[in-house]
Amino acid sequence: MHELSVTESILNIVLKHAQTNGAEKVLTIGLKIGELSELVGECIQHYFDYLSKGTIAEGAVLEIERAPIVFACTECKNTFQVSLSHTKDFTCPECHGAKVTLISGREFYIKDITIS
Amino acid sequence: MADIRLIEIKEDILSDNKDLADEIRDALRRHKVFMLNLMASPGGGKTSLILQTIRQMKGAMRIAVIEGDIDSVVDAEKVVKEGIPAVQLKTGGFCHLDASMIKLAINEIDLTGLDLVIIENIGNLVCPAEFDTGAHKQAMILSVPEGDDKPLKYPMMFSICDVLVINKIDYLSIADFDMDAAKERVVKLNPGIKIIEVSCKTGQGIEEWTRWLEKEIKIYRNAPAS
Numbered sequence: 604m605h606e607l608s609v610t611e612s613i614l615n616i617v618l619k620h621a622q623t624n625g626a627e628k629v630l631t632i633g634l635k636i637g638e639l640s641e642l643v644g645e646c647i648q649h650y651f652d653y654l655s656k657g658t659i660a661e662g663a664v665l666e667i668e669r670a671p672i673v674f675a676c677t678e679c680k681n682t683f684q685v686s687l688s689h690t691k692d693f694t695c696p697e698c699h700g701a702k703v704t705l706i707s708g709r710e711f712y713i714k715d716i717t718i719s
Numbered sequence: 720m721a722d723i724r725l726i727e728i729k730e731d732i733l734s735d736n737k738d739l740a741d742e743i744r745d746a747l748r749r750h751k752v753f754m755l756n757l758m759a760s761p762g763g764g765k766t767s768l769i770l771q772t773i774r775q776m777k778g779a780m781r782i783a784v785i786e787g788d789i790d791s792v793v794d795a796e797k798v799v800k801e802g803i804p805a806v807q808l809k810t811g812g813f814c815h816l817d818a819s820m821i822k823l824a825i826n827e828i829d830l831t832g833l834d835l836v837i838i839e840n841i842g843n844l845v846c847p848a849e850f851d852t853g854a855h856k857q858a859m860i861l862s863v864p865e866g867d868d869k870p871l872k873y874p875m876m877f878s879i880c881d882v883l884v885i886n887k888i889d890y891l892s893i894a895d896f897d898m899d900a901a902k903e904r905v906v907k908l909n910p911g912i913k914i915i916e917v918s919c920k921t922g923q924g925i926e927e928w929t930r931w932l933e934k935e936i937k938i939y940r941n942a943p944a945s
Binding site: 605608609612613615616617620621624626630634639640641687693694701702703704705709711712713714715716717718719 | 722723724725726727728729730731732733734735736813814815817845846849850874875878906907908910
């Protein structure tokens with residue numbers, strides 16, 4: 604898995620914004636990660652603790668919000684959520700159409716940080 | 720207690736990688752070079768498909784290959800034997816290739832007069848799906864012995880690819896592989912995907928694959944520079 608390189612990116616972005624805002628310390632980091640991503644939250648926190656040592660982000664807590672997998676039916680415009688364990692069926696539960704587009708589930712961004 | 724402030728960021732975690740990938744695409748565009756990112760499990764047939772592609776297309780096109788592997792240079796050696804320049808990236812344990820690694824490789828390649836660069840990504844159906852390499856099209860291989868359930872297990876990979884090559888169809892008679900079910904699962908994840916059945920061993924379907932690739936290269940070359 605690629606948590607280490609991802610965590611490096613997270614730290615760089617957080618430090619950049621923290622410095623711009625004159626932070627003394629970063630307290631929390633809110634992440635939004637889609638369910639389709641295989642990233643392991645605990646693993647990111649572990650790497651983060653290691654990489655952030657000696658920076659103003661040391662000790663910051665990562666709060667990860669997983670975005671559900673949501674499809675939109677291109678035929679009847681209905682939107683519906685599926686769970687990863689039920690990915691066998693992506694047909695629309697309303698009209699049973701098979702033409703669907705993924706509208707959520709691939710998110711991968713830093714929402715916000717709290718600083719002091 | 721000092722006051723605590725909430726700062727909205729909304730920044731893509733992989734934005735640096737994406738910016739670098741765009742830089743690579745700009746460099747390729749200046750030379751009208753098309754780049755394909757080829758992904759698959761270990762043993763899916765990435766190197767075999769690349770060798771078949773080279774044999775079919777090298778008369779008409781100038782090709783270079785970027786090989787990603789955790790260790791060893793065996794794949795690059797096979798490509799060089801075909802008279803094609805190859806750059807081997809040894810990732811030393813990394814599970815994917817990202818734009819910064821591809822940039823290093825591109826710097827080693829003379830883009831002048833080149834038509835096509837093929838990236839052979841690390842054998843893995845998970846991580847490579849998340850990193851933009853700067854390639855113009857994403858291709859993946861699913862080989863028959865891996866099973867028709869792979870789209871269910873690795874939905875992300877199947878959903879980001881432009882083309883799926885189903886390789887080792889010469890195994891179909893002895894494998895428990897339901898071709899229709901496999902295709903249906905893939906199309907549900909990714910309705911626009913092109914699916915091509917091949918056997919790198921017998922050569923069956925390779926022509927359809929190279930035709931698809933030639934068509935994509937042509938579309939790319941004729942597209943106005945953005």
